Amino acid sequence: MSETTTEPTSEAGDTEAHARLSTAPVEESGSTAVPGSFGGRRAPGPWGWITWTAREITGWARWFWRQLTSMRTALLLLLLLSLAAIPGSLIPQNGVDPMKVEQFREERTTLTPLYDALGMFDVYSSVWFSAIYILLFVSLIGCIVPRTWQFVGQLRGRPPGAPKRLDRMPAYTTWRTAGQPEEVREAALGVLRKRRFRAHTVGDAVAAEKGYLRELGNLAFHLALIVMLIAFGWGELYKSEGNKLIVEGDGFANTPVQYDDMRSGSLFSNDDLEPFSFDLDDFRATYAQSGPNRGTPRTYEAELTYREGVDGTEKKKVVEVNKPLEIGGTKVYLTSHGYAPVVTVRDGKGEVVFSQPVPMLPIDQNITSQGAVKVLDGYRNPQGEEEQLGFSTVFVPTFAGKGSGTMFSQFPALEFPVLAVAGYHGSLGVDSGILQNVYQLDDRKMKQFKDENGDTLRKMLLPGESMELPGGAGSITFEKEIKEWANFQVVRQPAGGWALTGAIAAIAGLSGSLFIQRRRVWVRATAGEDGVTVVEMAGLGRSESARLPQELGELVGLVHDRAPTAPDAAPDPDAAPDPDAAPDPDADGPDSKGPDADGPDPEGRDADGPDPDSDPADSPVPSPEGADK
Amino acid sequence: MTTLAATTNESLAQISNVLIYSAMAVYTLAFFAYIAEWTFGSRSKVARTAAALTSGKDAAEPAAAAPAVTVKKAGGTTVLERPEVVVRSSGTSRADVPDGPGAHGGDEQGDLYGRIAVSLTVLGFLLSFGGVLTRALSVQRAPWGNMYEFNITFTTVAVGVYLALLAFRRNVRWMGLPLVTAVLLDLGVAVTWLYTDSDQLVPALHSYWLYIHVSTAILCGAVFYVAAVSTILYLFRDSYENKLATGGTPGRFATSVMERLPAANSLDKFAYRVNAAVFPLWTFTIIAGAIWAGDAWGRYWGWDPKETWSFITWIAYACYLHARATAGWKGRKAAYLALLAFGCWLFNYYGVNIFVSGSKHSYAGVE
Numbered sequence: 001m002s003e004t005t006t007e008p009t010s011e012a013g014d015t016e017a018h019a020r021l022s023t024a025p026v027e028e029s030g031s032t033a034v035p036g037s038f039g040g041r042r043a044p045g046p047w048g049w050i051t052w053t054a055r056e057i058t059g060w061a062r063w064f065w066r067q068l069t070s071m072r073t074a075l076l077l078l079l080l081l082s083l084a085a086i087p088g089s090l091i092p093q094n095g096v097d098p099m100k101v102e103q104f105r106e107e108r109t110t111l112t113p114l115y116d117a118l119g120m121f122d123v124y125s126s127v128w129f130s131a132i133y134i135l136l137f138v139s140l141i142g143c144i145v146p147r148t149w150q151f152v153g154q155l156r157g158r159p160p161g162a163p164k165r166l167d168r169m170p171a172y173t174t175w176r177t178a179g180q181p182e183e184v185r186e187a188a189l190g191v192l193r194k195r196r197f198r199a200h201t202v203g204d205a206v207a208a209e210k211g212y213l214r215e216l217g218n219l220a221f222h223l224a225l226i227v228m229l230i231a232f233g234w235g236e237l238y239k240s241e242g243n244k245l246i247v248e249g250d251g252f253a254n255t256p257v258q259y260d261d262m263r264s265g266s267l268f269s270n271d272d273l274e275p276f277s278f279d280l281d282d283f284r285a286t287y288a289q290s291g292p293n294r295g296t297p298r299t300y301e302a303e304l305t306y307r308e309g310v311d312g313t314e315k316k317k318v319v320e321v322n323k324p325l326e327i328g329g330t331k332v333y334l335t336s337h338g339y340a341p342v343v344t345v346r347d348g349k350g351e352v353v354f355s356q357p358v359p360m361l362p363i364d365q366n367i368t369s370q371g372a373v374k375v376l377d378g379y380r381n382p383q384g385e386e387e388q389l390g391f392s393t394v395f396v397p398t399f400a401g402k403g404s405g406t407m408f409s410q411f412p413a414l415e416f417p418v419l420a421v422a423g424y425h426g427s428l429g430v431d432s433g434i435l436q437n438v439y440q441l442d443d444r445k446m447k448q449f450k451d452e453n454g455d456t457l458r459k460m461l462l463p464g465e466s467m468e469l470p471g472g473a474g475s476i477t478f479e480k481e482i483k484e485w486a487n488f489q490v491v492r493q494p495a496g497g498w499a500l501t502g503a504i505a506a507i508a509g510l511s512g513s514l515f516i517q518r519r520r521v522w523v524r525a526t527a528g529e530d531g532v533t534v535v536e537m538a539g540l541g542r543s544e545s546a547r548l549p550q551e552l553g554e555l556v557g558l559v560h561d562r563a564p565t566a567p568d569a570a571p572d573p574d575a576a577p578d579p580d581a582a583p584d585p586d587a588d589g590p591d592s593k594g595p596d597a598d599g600p601d602p603e604g605r606d607a608d609g610p611d612p613d614s615d616p617a618d619s620p621v622p623s624p625e626g627a628d629k
Numbered sequence: 630m631t632t633l634a635a636t637t638n639e640s641l642a643q644i645s646n647v648l649i650y651s652a653m654a655v656y657t658l659a660f661f662a663y664i665a666e667w668t669f670g671s672r673s674k675v676a677r678t679a680a681a682l683t684s685g686k687d688a689a690e691p692a693a694a695a696p697a698v699t700v701k702k703a704g705g706t707t708v709l710e711r712p713e714v715v716v717r718s719s720g721t722s723r724a725d726v727p728d729g730p731g732a733h734g735g736d737e738q739g740d741l742y743g744r745i746a747v748s749l750t751v752l753g754f755l756l757s758f759g760g761v762l763t764r765a766l767s768v769q770r771a772p773w774g775n776m777y778e779f780n781i782t783f784t785t786v787a788v789g790v791y792l793a794l795l796a797f798r799r800n801v802r803w804m805g806l807p808l809v810t811a812v813l814l815d816l817g818v819a820v821t822w823l824y825t826d827s828d829q830l831v832p833a834l835h836s837y838w839l840y841i842h843v844s845t846a847i848l849c850g851a852v853f854y855v856a857a858v859s860t861i862l863y864l865f866r867d868s869y870e871n872k873l874a875t876g877g878t879p880g881r882f883a884t885s886v887m888e889r890l891p892a893a894n895s896l897d898k899f900a901y902r903v904n905a906a907v908f909p910l911w912t913f914t915i916i917a918g919a920i921w922a923g924d925a926w927g928r929y930w931g932w933d934p935k936e937t938w939s940f941i942t943w944i945a946y947a948c949y950l951h952a953r954a955t956a957g958w959k960g961r962k963a964a965y966l967a968l969l970a971f972g973c974w975l976f977n978y979y980g981v982n983i984f985v986s987g988s989k990h991s992y993a994g995v996e
């Protein structure tokens with residue numbers, strides 16, 4: 001990378017003329033950062049030790065900072081970040097699907113400890129992943145800040161004056177005109193300003209520049225990335241997210257105790273919860289009635305009545321899958337649904353001990369569902385003892401097992417509902433403190449009801465039918481009313497607006513940075529030896545571009561209209577370089593030192609960042625020059 | 630009423646299938662025509678590259694330094710003619726290597742076959758476009774609900790991009806053969822393994838963001854693909870030029886093929902420009918996806934495998950752009966990055982759907 005080295009020695013030179021077309025950082029040569037030697041010898045005595053150490057520390061710190069904010073490091077960190085994101089997409093993640101993680105843990109007992117140690121189940125919040133992106137963003141800030149100052153400096157300053165040899169520029173032309181040099185310069189100034197160039201006269205030439213938006217766009221883009229990251233991080237820290245299953249007719253108030261489960265960011269507090277409540281009035285689902293995908297869902301609609309604040313006025317809203325209810329910064333999403341058959345349980349005396357809808361958990365596309373009816377208290381067995389009852393149930397909205405007796409559904413809507421029940425008595429084990437799955441029966445401390453043959457007592461019930469428990473133990477009824485339930489995800493993730501703003505700014509900035517070309521144009525007008533004015537015009541872009549010569553051509557046309565070619569000037573190739581012979585590199589010595597040697601400003605430091613000339617970066621739109629050469 | 634609608638839909642779906650199969654047949658013919666173009670083109674004996682590179686070497690010697698100048702002479706002798714702009718190619722000596730004449734190699738018969746091939750490609754494009762359109766009509770929505778539909782749309786758009794470039798007089802006919810080959814493979818995969826009967830959308834896909842996000846994703850993919858083909862050819866052509874520049878003699882087959890391609894420099898630039906032009910759109914695609922995810926699932930970013938791979942792809946392309954823009958990783962190294970990035974895109978497109986289970990993007994329903 002030797003050709004991209006800046007030469008600090010030329011700092012004293014005509015800085016303005018060589019101001020860079022881009023504020024892109026120039027790669028350090030490395031020679032300034034020889035580890036461990038930051039100049040100076042260690043003087044004797046404690047003071048000497050202190051100064052030496054301080055020098056050593058600051059030296060290292062500066063070296064480290066320069067490395068971190070160098071373009072090469074940024075590139076490496078970017079690559080690392082994309083590599084680091086891969087495992088999280090292949091290994092189950094806690095944040096995405098905790099059930100899968102559990103399954104993985106059970107199946108791969110040897111890998112699990114290793115993965116645990118490496119944080120493989122939480123890649124995106126792991127130390128190493130965070131380290132990479134934090135470094136990247138520190139590097140980004142370290143990159144943006146100096147470039148911003150540099151850019152402000154360029155905006156404050158004026159376009160640099162014309163280089164000595166305009167004919168060495170990528171696009172060049174010259175002609176002779178009858179007007180005075182001042183008049184030509186004046187005309188050129190007018191033309192360029194009209195074309196919204198920043199232009200002024202320096203010495204015998206007009207210097208103009210345009211396309212600052214490129215730089216601005218680039219800075220805006222990188223800044224927007226930082227905004228997005230902060231917004232995302234903020235959102236993660238303060239977010240809360242929970243689920244609530246609601247049966248038609250029931251409601252929910254937004255307090256932590258009402259959630260079925262809840263997760264929140266590490267800085268979240270319960271006071272952050274928006275006060276509101278809602279009831280599920282009705283749930284409607286429609287399904288494909290025919291065709292190859294019969295049974296696939298078409299629409300889901302949940303009709304809600306909601307109240308903002310503690311007791312606000314009631315409002316209605318239909319929530320669909322992509323259309324959440326929004327209250328303040330909280331959104332209520334519809335995520336799943338199922339059936340909740342109403343079940344009534346009576347004791348031996350015929351008294352109702354349980355009567356309510358029981359939500360069942362769908363296990364397939366056609367909503368074959370499993371569930372459990374748990375009678376926790378209020379039941380006494382025929383002997384008069386207090387006991388708990390449990391029923392494991394399978395529910396199908398459209399029974400398909402006629403004749404075979406197997407319980408599965410062939411259509412998700414309620415066309416032929418059947419509930420299969422099997423009963424237990426004893427202790428449900430709910431008090432034992434272990435979290436119980438509401439959809440499953442823990443039968444470890446329960447006894448099955450048996451029929452007269454000693455077989456398990458189970459029965460398939462149609463709506464309205466009952467199953468008698470043996471020995472006068474009571475009955476269970478599958479009521480005609482079957483309700484539906486819907487699961488709602490209640491999410492609050494602040495700073496989403498910031499993330500979106502950052503995203504939009506990023507796209508705008510990126511487009512500016514990729515599609516706008518920064519370029520300079522010079523118009524020199526001098527009196528030739530024979531007194532006829534020689535006009536020279538040249539253009540320089542950050543890259544070799546098809547549009548630059550074209551644009552220069554247009555400008556030339558405009559200037560030429562005001563300062564036309566002098567009629568019949570005596571041919572004098574020495575005084576007025578004619579296009580055919582124009583650029584003659586030999587005049588300036590060998591021209592073979594590689595791209596930079598024949599750069600735009602051969603004298604002085606390389607003004608245009610790392611490698612301006614051979615950089616085709618600037619006009620991304622395929623142009624004739626790209627492929628049509 | 631529903632049955633009537635259903636039957637018209639099914640017959641439309643039937644028409645769509647027929648159109649897709651016809652497009653495949655026509656692309657196959659185009660494939661052979663491109664082959665013929667290349668074959669006839671091999672009769673020509675162009676060897677401009679070697680000449681350019683050798684003279685380039687001479688140029689490196691100061692004494693013989695021929696300035697890299699293209700001079701456009703002012704027409705005639707009219708004095709008042711506007712002065713012409715002199716363009717000075719200031720790149721490396723490689724910047725002056727001329728582009729090859731294209732697959733036909735200047736051979737007249739080859740050129741004829743090339744033109745036939747392009748005409749057939751246009752016909753194939755129209756047929757597959759019709760296939761996508763009738764599919765869309767049959768399902769009464771955008772035809773992007775499953776992998777089969779993605780694929781037929783994707784190939785249509787990829788060929789569309791190629792034809793659009795041709796229509797804008799870009800020199801891209803050399804891309805015809807690799808493009809049509811890939812399109813045939815892709816369609817083959819679509820009709821044999823990915824075919825899904827026409828159907829409407831599950832509720833999770835009901836959103837206008839579907840139109841925005843998926844259509845831009847498909848367009849980006851097609852454009853990235855075009856750039857990737859160019860990048861691969863750049864790598865071959867670059868090795869070829871390197872070999873010539875160092876005095877080696879590439880094999881006859883290599884010479885015959887490579888001489889007809891554009892110069893490495895042109896291929897590289899073309900690939901860069903295409904990639905850079907579409908990168909903001911790809912950024913937009915991901916953001917549109919995030920907005921949609923926010924509407925559908927309650928979080929705009931959740932590291933779902935599909936999201937993660939979009940992110941990886943995005944970072945990989947950003948790497949490539951950085952490498953090109955500033956870091957001095959130009960040429961082959963940057964090209965490898967570009968291919969890596971395209972590999973990520975491919976994996977996101979096929980791999981995640983096929984190998985990674987549990988993505989929310991599996992379009993199974995509400996969860």
Ligand code: HEM
Nearest residue numbers: 022024025069070071074139140143513947950951954955
């Ligand atoms: C999240 C990480 C980053 C992403 C996604 C990103 C993306 C981009 C993109 C897409 C471009 C446009 C390339 C072009 O102009 O052709 C760009 C340009 C640039 N980036 Fe980054 N960047 C990141 C981090 C950084 C860092 C850490 C630095 C500092 C070392 C940096 C410095 C630059 C510079 C100087 C340019 C402009 C080059 C020019 O003037 O053309 N970027 N970046």
